[in-house]
Amino acid sequence: MPQYILKRLLGTLGVMFVIAILAFFFVHMLPGDPVRMLAGEDATLQEMEIIRQKLGLDLPLHQQFYIFLVNLLQLDFGNSLISGDPVYDVLADRYVLTAKLTLVCLWFIPAGIVLGVIAATHKSKFLDRACMIFSVSGISVPEFWLGLILIQIFAVKLQWFNPTGFQSWADLTLPAITIGMMGTAIIARFTRSAFLDVLSENYIQTARAKGVKRFNVTYVHALRNAMLPIITVIGLQIGFILSGSIVAEAIFGLPGLGSLLIESVVARDYPVVQTLLILYSFHFVMINFIVDVLYTVINPQVRLK
Amino acid sequence: MSELLEARNLNVRFNTMFGVKHVLKDINIGMAHNEILAIVGESGSGKSVFSKSIMGLLGERGTTDGSIWLHKGKTSKSGESTGSIDLAGMKQTELEEIRGDQISMIFQDPMTSLNPVMTVGKQIAEAIRIHQNKSMKESLEEAGRLLDLVRVPSGRKILGVYPHQLSGGMRQRVMIAMALACKPKLLIADEPTTALDVTIQAQILALIKELQKELDMGVIFITHDMGVVYEIADRVAVMYKGEVVESGTLEQIFTAPQHAYTRALLAAAPKLGEMTGSDLPRSFPVLTMEEELAGKGGNVAQIDGHAVDYNEDPLLTVRNLQVIFPRRHNFFGQVTHQIHAVSDVSFDLHKGETLGIVGESGSGKSTIGNAILGLLGEAEGDVRYGEIDLLNPTPEQRELVRKDISFIFQDPLASLNPRMTIGAAVEEPLIIHCPDMSAADRQKRAKELLQQVGIAPDLYRHYPHEFSGGMLQRVNIARALTTNPKIIVADESVSALDVSVQATVLNLMMELQRNLGVSFIFISHDMAVIERVCHRVAVMTKGQLVEVGHRRDIFENTQHSYTRKLLAAIPQIDFSTRQQKTFELINDEVPDPVFPVGEAPTPILMKEISPSHKVATE
Known part of the structure; x- marks a missing residue:
């Protein structure tokens, strides 16, 4: 039985990993530049470049994904675009x-x-x-x-x-x-x-x-x-x-x-x-x-x- | 005579959607406390309903009138003797006290009759705890003793085991242990050996007989098999369509049957040794049961089967056939153990010949059939039909093979699509293999075929569920014949049928062989049927062929110990030497041929007894 459970657990982790990849690309699949979205319609190119660097969006894709995963494991989901608060805080009360x-x-x-x-x-x-x-x-x-x-x-x-x-x-x-x-x-x-x-x-x-x-x-x-x-x-x-x-x-x-x-x-x-x-x-x-x-x-x- | 159980004017009716069905009609029957009463009959005879009415397990739709007296019931829990009680008039709550205590029952299918999520020990202990107010610990100890009683080796060890970890024979022993838990006065056994291999059947029959003496019980033994009746019964009651048509001592029933039904039943049952001295298969001297009961039977001729010309080249040659399935996988999904379902099997099939492949469950006999039909990707070796390599045919060859090699499976109802009329089922192969044929011609051909197998052509538009098992198997035969095949693989094709129906279906197959010259590969576990219908026989065990030869070689000059064991296990009806067969109460069961990867079963060396008779060296 332990072997069976271990197998299921590995399978479960595998599925979660695939979901993480999908969620990661979710932002990249959106129409338009995510930075433009974050910075707003009126942002200048410099402002956008600063945000891009701040968010690490200028890094190669695999590095971005690595950072995304590490943040995910630390329950750091980024900040809400609306309130600017960490997503974790936005979510916590509602989740409870x-x-x-x-x-x-x-x-x-x-x-x-x-x-x-x-x-x-x-x-x-x-x-x-x-x-x-x-x-x-x-x-x-x-x-x-x-x-x-x-x-x-x-x-x-x-x-x-x-x-x-x-x-x-x-x-x-x-x-x-x-x-x-x-x-x-x-x-x-x-x-x-x-x-x-x-x-x-x-x-x-x-x-x-x-x-x-x-x-x-x-x-x-x-x-x-x-x-x-x-x-x-x-x-x-x-x-x-x-x-x-x-x-x-x-x-x-x-x-x-x-x-x-x-x-x-x-x-x-x-x-x-x-x-x-x-x-x-x-x-x-x-x-x-x-x-x-x-x-x-x-x-x-x-x-x- | 009737000191233990007595049914008086017992009638049982079932309320169904289509009105009231009268399933038991005026049953009057009695039995003594120390005898084995066999109730024999075919499907629909009401024999199982009778046993359930004794147990009060008919369910809510069944209504009973008349009485079932249980005399001299044993002393009940509270200490007072129960005297005589009428089981038919009792409430369910009262019956719960009786069931499992004074009367208990074992059922046909040990694979499904035990609760899969409860350990064997607990299931036996439950019966003890219910009726004897014992603690769990005491009950489990008693359960261990009971497993010893039913000769389960190291019985105490399997108390904590779940049913699926045991073989069929072991499960049936557990069932018996459970039934005997409270030392009942009456044990009802409903077809307890039908689902088991013959060698296991022999062990279980011997066990029941011995325990009956040891515990001084009455046993009601329900079966459809005349051989089993002969083996076990003291008295016999024959049932047909809800009535007891005849009852008497074992010898009376077998030597001087009074009722036409009993006579037809005895004539239809193949008896081992009956064919001694004859080279060819022979038909059964029976008509259908309706015709027999209408008085048309009596002196039906036994017709010899098709004579085979063995000088011609064989139609089908099988050389070194091997089929290996993966069985166990390790953590990474690699195969660690394989089951060698068929290893190194070679034989020939001639034109117009019936080759019997016989063996117990798990022997690989069905796998051979499936490999020949091209249904198994795992098959290796050389299987040739004329110029065609059956294991790797080209697409055109495959087409031809599908036309020339046909099949009939075991379950007549499950083999037919329930949403298709029988006519459409028979016609379907023509649509595939003769696409140019017009619809009218196809229908004409299908009707001819139905006629040929004895089904009225105007039933063409009827659906499978409207027919009985025997009729359906005829439809399956008609379907198999549609494309004029040269070979028909018949896998346990008559095992699910009643004996009288089995005889008429086998007669039909032999007749078709005489008229059309078709060859059969007849796969069966039943040595008596094999003896009756086959020209040559191949005996298999653990995926290997141990003896092959003409029928007379195998049955009259038996060489291999396994063949002998199979033959010895079959109940033989013979009053001239009515001696008690002694069975060793052993439990050797054939294990599956599972080996770790890289290992294989020891190859078998065949030695020649005569040009036609080969046997494995032991």
Whole structure:
């Protein structure tokens, strides 16, 4: 198993390296001279030359890339074109907020699994239909509508929560419900189909023939086998949530990564966009790595290869 | 007679989308506490449904009426004797107490019947913990003892092992250990050896028989194989379409079968040794089961197969065929171990001849077939069809080869595209090989072919799922015949079929050979079928050919120890010398021929017994 994990880890580093190259060329692929962009429309040639030297853009490409990599490893992402502050500072607060929100949103995992299991074990009966109607609604209801309705009911009418802004963890409740609904619905559907596959396997029949109680057949024998396809989908969902939800952040007045991305793209704040590109990729690559490791933990056939 | 289990007027119905299906009809059957009752029948006979209705595992769609009495149930956990109980009338929660404790079950496929993410020890221990209130530690110790009981070598060591690390035979032993965990009064074995090689089957049968005596259990043994029935049963019940058509002692059923179905079943099963003294293959004296039951059977002639002219040059020559697949890789992706699937195999195939390639799983017999069909890039050696080098044909030659060498695979349904009508499937080779043919002509030819294999041409526009396995295999044969091939590679083509269907499909193949002179490479694990239909036989193990010769050479003058072992493992029906076969309860299983790179299996030297009979020196 350690060999397998080491292999995956090397693969992960390889992917990150490729992403770094792409992000590096991102600035170079933009139309026009980046220095012109940095210096502004009215800059003189001397001013531009000074900026060029300051940024090291007069160096050969491979040296530029080397410096870019070293800076990246030191979490130095350059300065924002708009505010002039280091990108790191621009990002930090927003990232912490999105991370907190993601953490609270994780309720979708147990909720989705439980709904899916209930649906699968009551196949074609009322509970199955109910769970699946809920799940289809979760996928089809748009976030902005759900968010507004939740604010209307729980913040305006019942006044249980603040409608917008972030002062305490409690303020994340409504956004987490809004964002997590989609994940719950997707996981529920996936769990249901994975579970139905597993429940028709021969070893489930063996377990029942041993006299294992129905509950234990479901949660001891079936669940672990069904988890294999489910954790892949869970990983992807976490990746999406970590990228920040533009709609939910707008509705609930939460300054997270999603709104930062939109702001930066609109303002052509390229260093920030570049950093977000690297960060998002990093999320997905890391999550995939963790999913692979979890696979080996759950499935001995992978572990003992 | 009925002191252990008794089914009275048992009816089972399933609610399906297309209405209620009546799958068990008025079953009345009883068994004693120390006997092995074999329930024999073909697919759809309801034999498995019967076993599941005893266990209460029919699922929610099944409804039962009638009763299944379990008498003299053993003392339950709480200490009171359970007396007689009606299993058919019990709730699931009550049945959970009985299952695995008083009645337990082993299933057909050991590869999929164990939970892949749970260690073997835990799975056995679970059964003990559920029913006997023992701690995990005690249960695991007991599990170790059980593995010794089922003759798993150093049983305690495999407690922490996962199922995929064990071979099929070992897994089936684990299944048996699990079933015996609570010393049940009744063991139900549902086709427990069908998925295993014959040598392993012999070991498992012997084990079940011995344990039945040791533990004084009743055993219900469900099978489709008359040979296995003969080997293991005390009493036999024959089922057909949900009814018990006949039951009696082993000898009654085999020597004086009363029902037409039993008689047809016995006639359709190839028996080893039946062909002694005859040079040519011979057809089975049976018609299809419908015709047999309608009384048209009885005295069907056995027709000799095609006579082969061995003075002609062979149609196909295989010399030093070798197929090596990479097996293990090191950290940098380099191959460290290779599996020598086929090493140094040579044989000929003559016109109008059926050459049987026989061996156990992993022997490389299918790989040879695939290499001849040109499906393997890894094949090396010299395989010639006339002037054509089959391993490196030119594009034009490849076209010709695809036309002349055809194939029939094992799974009749999976071999046909489910979205294509059977007519289109039969026609497709014509579109490729005779592009000038008009659509009307193609359809005419396809209908002729269907007619030839015994399928009404007006079924032309029907889809594969509408047919039974035997009918589909006929379609596959028709498809294989479309281009008038000279050679057909038949890889386990009848293994998935019921015996009675198998017999009629084999009859068809022999008839086509007589009429068209086509040659077959008949790949099979079943020695009895091979004996019946083949002119010459090649025996393989671990990728090497150990004996090759005319059928009579192989079966009547057996030379190699492996061939002998294979023959000895096959259940033989013979009441004249009804002696208990003794099986050594050993576990030697043939390992895969995996070698580190640079090493190869020891080359085999063939010595000539007669011009036609060659055997590997040992």
